Amino acid sequence: MSTLYIIPTPIGNLDDITLRALKILREVDFVLAEDTRTSGFLLQRYGIQQKLIAHHKFNEHAALKNIVAKIKSGQRAALVSDAGTPGISDPGFLLIRACIEENIKVECLPGPSAFVPALVVSGFPTDRFVFEGFLPVKKGRMSRLHALRTEVRTIVLYESPHRIQKTLQQLAEQLGSDRPACLCRELTKLHEEIMRGTLAELVTHTSESKLKGEIVVVIRGK
DSSP: OOEEEEOOBOSSOGGGOOHHHHHHHHHSSEEEESSHHHHHHHHHHTTOOOOEEEOOTTTHHHHHHHHHHHHHTTOEEEEEOSSBOTTSSSSOHHHHHHHHHTTOEEEEOOOOOTHHHHHHHHOSOOSSEEEEEEOOSSTTHHHHHHHGGGOOSEEEEEEOTTTHHHHHHHHHHHHOTTOEEEEEESTTSTTOEEEEEEHHHHHHHHHHSOOOSOEEEEEOOO
């Protein structure tokens, strides 16, 4: 049956893959991968030989029609990103929407996503939160930051190491330097680091350390 499976993959520790995910990855006709080298390493780790097709932000528009046609012809495909759940700050939305429009079955497995463990370990309220993903790099950035000033829910966002210092400084300016926050880096990996403090304290900490790896910032609501 024509099916698109959305397969979350580990954000760091490869043992976090589920048995169901491995089963489907073995059984589908092909795997759409954000980076075939990264996904190839994961499949090799578990002895899975599978056809990998590159599907990333640079080719997803051009390849969309052909991929949908392949699935609609009766094939089963699995979509994976480099880490976490496809579609969450990663490619996937366009393909999922197109498959739904073509009445193709879309099945999403539960699994890893960096913002969930970061939110939980922050110690801030988890009953209501807002996920901002990556803030705009240029256009719309300040208006988004300004809108967060009055947000009462816990705020979760992603940031890259080379922009984290600037982002924390802007957050401190807009939300207040004394606003409690939590910075989570390299979650589930060997060098996992969790820093808690005010935005001002995190600005100081990040200025003294050269951070690497994926970063999640969690900020207490107003």
